[in-house]
Amino acid sequence: MRDDPRLPTSPGFWRSPLRGTWFTSLLGVVLLVGVTVLFVTGLLSYAAYNPGLSPVNDKTPDKGLLGFYLFAWPTHPHWLYRLTQGVHVTLGITLIPVLLAKLWSVVPRLFALPPARSLAHALERISLLLLVGGGLFEFVTGVLNVQLDYVFPGSFYPLHFYGAWVFFAAFVAHAVLKTPRALRNLRRLRQEPDDREPDDLVSPRPSEPTVSRRGALWFVGGGSLLLFATTAGQSSDALRRTALLAPHGGAEPGEGPNAFQINKTAAYAGIDPAETSADAWRLEIVGRTGTVRLSRAQLAELPQHSAALPIACVEGWSTSDQWWRGVRLRDLAALVGHEDDPPDLFVESLQRHGAFRHAALRANQVADPRSLLALSVNGETLSPDHGHPARVVVPAAPGVLNTKWVARMTFGDL
Numbered sequence: 001m002r003d004d005p006r007l008p009t010s011p012g013f014w015r016s017p018l019r020g021t022w023f024t025s026l027l028g029v030v031l032l033v034g035v036t037v038l039f040v041t042g043l044l045s046y047a048a049y050n051p052g053l054s055p056v057n058d059k060t061p062d063k064g065l066l067g068f069y070l071f072a073w074p075t076h077p078h079w080l081y082r083l084t085q086g087v088h089v090t091l092g093i094t095l096i097p098v099l100l101a102k103l104w105s106v107v108p109r110l111f112a113l114p115p116a117r118s119l120a121h122a123l124e125r126i127s128l129l130l131l132v133g134g135g136l137f138e139f140v141t142g143v144l145n146v147q148l149d150y151v152f153p154g155s156f157y158p159l160h161f162y163g164a165w166v167f168f169a170a171f172v173a174h175a176v177l178k179t180p181r182a183l184r185n186l187r188r189l190r191q192e193p194d195d196r197e198p199d200d201l202v203s204p205r206p207s208e209p210t211v212s213r214r215g216a217l218w219f220v221g222g223g224s225l226l227l228f229a230t231t232a233g234q235s236s237d238a239l240r241r242t243a244l245l246a247p248h249g250g251a252e253p254g255e256g257p258n259a260f261q262i263n264k265t266a267a268y269a270g271i272d273p274a275e276t277s278a279d280a281w282r283l284e285i286v287g288r289t290g291t292v293r294l295s296r297a298q299l300a301e302l303p304q305h306s307a308a309l310p311i312a313c314v315e316g317w318s319t320s321d322q323w324w325r326g327v328r329l330r331d332l333a334a335l336v337g338h339e340d341d342p343p344d345l346f347v348e349s350l351q352r353h354g355a356f357r358h359a360a361l362r363a364n365q366v367a368d369p370r371s372l373l374a375l376s377v378n379g380e381t382l383s384p385d386h387g388h389p390a391r392v393v394v395p396a397a398p399g400v401l402n403t404k405w406v407a408r409m410t411f412g413d414l
Contacts, residue, residue: 017206025182027102041088054360059157078395082312086235089316097223134167234317248317257378266384287336287411307370313399326374342366348408356400
């Protein structure tokens with residue numbers, strides 16, 4: 001079977017003249033840097049949800065030691081999550097051509113016989129299977145999430161989180177084994193062919209070349225550049241109109257002060273207009289000294305403050321800074337007995353279904369003077385789709401923690 005050129009287990013089956021250790025090594029070095037950045041920004045994204053604060057924020061409750069690094073997410077700078085998650089999503093999509101080219105370049109090794117020549121070789125093959133499977137899983141689920149196609153067999157959060165740890169563990173093992181060799185291969189680029197080590201990826205009976213390896217690299221790089229140009233704009237105002245592949249790319253959705261991106265409309269969230277009318281809606285605030293119920297008109301009579309903050313979501317899209325105006329969260333905390341040191345906050349929405357109809361905020365987020373219960377944006381009353389009658393807006397927080405259609409706020413240690 002190993003010598004039958006009709007079968008993929010035979011080296012002669014793979015006839016592309018482009019394959020070779022130098023080509024594979026160059027792609028591997030790019031992925032070494034890119035995947036490391038992806039993993040770090042992914043961990044930061046998870047930390048930004050403050051999963052250790054409250055069970056409602058934690059979508060991976062069985063993470064155990066995998067949550068060792070979690071920390072209280074800061075509110076400075078106010079664009080922090082917009083940057084880290086924009087880099088995570090944009091870089092992930094940009095690396096897709098590199099990942100596919102890398103997998104194509106090493107596919108003969110996946111079919112090589114015998115399956116294991118030694119224990120070390122067997123461990124390497126196992127790590128390779130986890131690496132390939134984990135990489136494809138992470139990139140596919142990530143792209144589907146960015147495109148708002150929630151077709152997963154479960155929640156995106158645990159699937160992507162645990163998949164990332166499996167993939168990165170295999171990635172680190174593979175990098176430790178292969179990076180020194182990859183760097184040696186790149187340094188040998190200028191050596192004469194006769195002086196180089198045998199290349200097990202080079203076909204013993206290659207086909208006639210139709211493109212050079214340099215041309216193939218330009219093709220891969222061009223594909224990455226195209227994906228970058230048609231995706232990056234969803235988190236960058238300067239490139240918004242070029243983000244043709246992003247659900248929140250292109251021109252602003254409509255006109256007027258409330259014309260900026262959203263994920264869920266009021267109708268989609270099941271918000272009944274009767275519940276948000278001036279006569280029916282009351283905000284319930286609970287704290288140390290009891291409960292206060294306020295109408296929207298009464299909230300408008302409290303001291304009003306403004307803050308320029310973006311909305312940034314896990315899918316990688318974000319808005320530019322919008323001018324929000326409303327009541328500071330720490331002032332609402334003072335109404336129920338937390339004058340000096342605002343505590344954590346548990347926010348409940350009129351939305352009845354969905355992962356983040358409830359959300360928790362840390363004390364540092366409540367205390368920030370830019371954290372608001374917003375009543376208006378860009379000089380106009382909030383529209384129903386942007387959270388009317390009132391919504392939370394917090395600097396540097398993921399969009400899902402900026403709860404819309406707020407009904408109840410409970411201040412206290414969580």
